[in-house]
Amino acid sequence: MGWSRLHGLFAVYKPPGLNWKHLRDTVELQLLKGLNSEKQFTPQEHIRFLLAPTEGSERKELTLMATNVPVLSEHPLVRGPNYTSVKVGVGHRLDVKSSGVLVLGVGHGNKLLTDIYNAHLTKDYTVRGLLGKATDDFTDEGRLIEKTTYDHVTQEKLSRILAVIQGSHQKALVMHSNLDLKTQEAYEMAVKGLIRPMCKTPMLITGIRCLQFAPPEFLLEIQCMHETQQLLRRVVHEIGLELKSAAVCTQVRRTRDGVFTLEDALLRTQWDMHSIQKSIQKVTPRVEAELKKYQTVGPAQRDLVGHPAS
Amino acid sequence: MAGVTTKVVCAWARRAGPPLPRHAGASLRTHWTPAGKSRSRREAAEAEAEVPVFQYLGQRARRVDRIFTWGFSYTGALGVPTFVLPTAYGPAAGRKPRAIQPVPYRLELDAKISSAACGYGFTLLSSQTKDITKVWGMGLNKDSQLGFHRSQKNKRKGYEYVLEPSPVPLPLDRPQETRVLQVACGRAHSLILTDSEGVLSMGNNSYGQCGRAVVSDEVYSESHKIHRMQDFDGRVLQVVCGQDHSLFLTDKGEVYSCGWGADGQTGLGHYNITSSPTKVGGAIAGVNIVQVATYGDFCLAVSADGDLFGWGNSEYLQLAAVTEATQVNVPTHLPFSGIGKIKQAACGGTGSAVLNDEGHVFVWGYGILGKGPKLMETAHPERIPPSLFGLSDFSPDVRVSRICCGLSQFAALTNKGELFVWGKNIRGCLGIGRLEDQYFPWRVTMPGEPVQVACGVDHMVTLARSFI
Secondary structure, three states: OOOOOEEEEEEEEEEEOOOOOHHHHHHHHHHHHHHHHHOOOOOOOOEEEEEOEEEEEEOOEEEEEEEEEOOOOHHHHHHHOOOOOEEEEEOOOOOOOOEEEEEEEOOOOHHHHHHHHHHOOEEEEEEEEEEEEEEOEOOOOOEEEEEEOOOOOHHHHHHHHHHHHHHHHHHHHHHOOOOOOOOOOHHHHHHHOOOOOOOOOOOOEEEEEEEEEEEEEEEEEEEEEEEHHHHHHHHHHHHHOOOOOOOEEEEEEEEEEEEHHHHHHHHHOOHHHHHHHHHHHHHHHHHHHHHHHOOOOOOOOOOOOOOOOO | OOOOOOOEEEHHHOOOOOOOOOOOOOOOOOOOOOOOOOOHHHHHHHHOOOEEEEEOOOOOOOOOOOEEEEEEEEOOOOOHHHOOEOOOOOOOOOOOOOOOEEEEEEOOOOOOOOOOOOOOOOEEOOHHHHHOOOEEEEEEEEOOOOOOOEEOOOOEEEEOOEEEEEEEEOOOOOOOOOOEEEEEEEOOOEEEEEEOOOOEEOOOOOOOOOOOOOEEEOOOOOOOOOOEOOOOOOOOEEEEEEEOOEEEEEOOOEEEEEEEEOOOOOOOOOOOOOEEEEEEHHHHHOOOOEEEEEOOOOEEEEOOOEEEEEEEEOOOOOOOOOOOOOOEEEEEOOOOOOOEEEEEEEEEOEEEEEEOOOOOOOOOEOOOOOOOOOOEEEEEEEEEEEHHHHOOOOOOOEEOOOOOOOEEEEHHHHHHHOOEEEEEHHHHHHOOOOOOOOEEEEEEEOEEEEEEEEEEOOEEEEEEOHHH
């Protein structure tokens, strides 16, 4: 009964410092615990005719006696647990130091993971940066390469650099989507902002802006696609270089992955079967609606779209 | 970092190599070890605190000015001689000449340029300095539209093509006090606006566009003649050049014109040549005009109240909203509704654009107007969707701050410091890296924030500043 409701996609909140593989294994173990604890074993007994020594005779004789013996064929120690494996798949991965929304698929939902990947949806991140030093792996804990001053950096300069980054990535968005820009459809899609590449491309930032600026710290919100978290840290490093200073990234946190937001993400205390089932039920209609938009187009290029998604 | 004094080192004093801790005796390790588990946190923090801090930019550093040019280079209008003539020495040795520069190319000039103008195959750059050299010109000089540039090889002749930004000699009374405010270029003539010595004009005068009497059989090539016009009623605030005519705007809000009038572009009520600047009447008589625009044979004027007036060629539906005539020789009010208060107008050869005070761009006329391949002609202004200029949920406050027209292309600068271009891509003049026409606004990316843009027929010039 529980297993039939355990098919679909759900999101968990990955804390920093946890490998995504370990998280997936933990979730699988918790699901197995939940599934195996469903059916309580009720020991049954049946009648078997067993040879037993007869009472009250001088010679040692065995006769068939009807005895109540427990049914061992249904015993959990004999059969083992009902469920030994559950197929849990991971959507877009998060590396060890980052945190945030991680989409997992369970059972038949693993097939939807491929569809989600082919829909090429954008993801939201909040990235925290620290001005004044540069390290070799662009994080706080790397080997220090250089320390620089940052008193000349103002919020206005930072917004200017971010506007340039966003502008050049917007250009790359349209170039990678391989549209013929001379057609009316391309113009209409550009007006609505619907142009997106539907194939594999390098990281593209569809939006970047500064939420907080308190030197030496700053907080950026980045909306991107086809990214990895290390590339986002590299973007922070390059922003530091453009500002004629240096910056490292202290935190990468994914706040949205496609249709899954922070509200849908399950915390560590909620990684059990019931919460996961409820979460799957809640999110399924949203996921289906989003995937329907892209089913007609598929992974091919977008030069056949006649009407926009509305 | 409070309480720890670190030595600030200037970037030019930097030496190569990984930073070493100041006091080598503090740690027993003499070579670098990876940070992390093999080093205690305290040791790592101490070592980090002793690393010198480099300063790449002071707190009050100024932004550097840059000039970018792109488009057709064989006329020399881009100002890079190695694009036209290959050299055997120097940094560009062996580089092949290139006819088209498809993306912005930085022009090295040791002066702070405040105004730039592109004509038909030539460029003028001017600075507001009090030095002797105030204006530089490059490109076509067959009608002396860049002044006289003496040839190095033959001292009696002048250059027909000026390949590098060369100083334009100006006959000023007080050359070390007068400042050049603005330059404007037309097909074969140019105008230079100074603050106290009137307007200087040079180049072709076959239609009186330089503001002086037409001399029959005058040879304009290698001419030293630069005419000065000072008898305006009031101070001249803006000069613009059309194809073969000139417009002057004074601080009293009056417009003067001279030059060719066969399309009525002089706005003086006739279709003849005018060889001295004459006040324009019609619908703008008594109106306080704040900006005029022209580049082909059609002119637009914007009043202080945000009204629009037009005159000149109307074969491409520029004035079709008010009249059926194809030539209008008197300024006519254009009562367009729905475009708000006009802040700036710009005309091209066949299309026109206006900018209202909300930062929206409206286009009308004929040709590639910027709303896709279907909209090729319209008599009524149509708004270009602001989302094409970068307006989105992420950046909801994007507005266009300036527009400019070339002969068949448009350029728009936004308040976020981005340059958008659209129109016919004649010999790569759009600067987008491709040679195809662009039917809707497209970003031109350059290593600098564009501040001013000037459009010509087949090239463009941008004055920009560095980001930081």
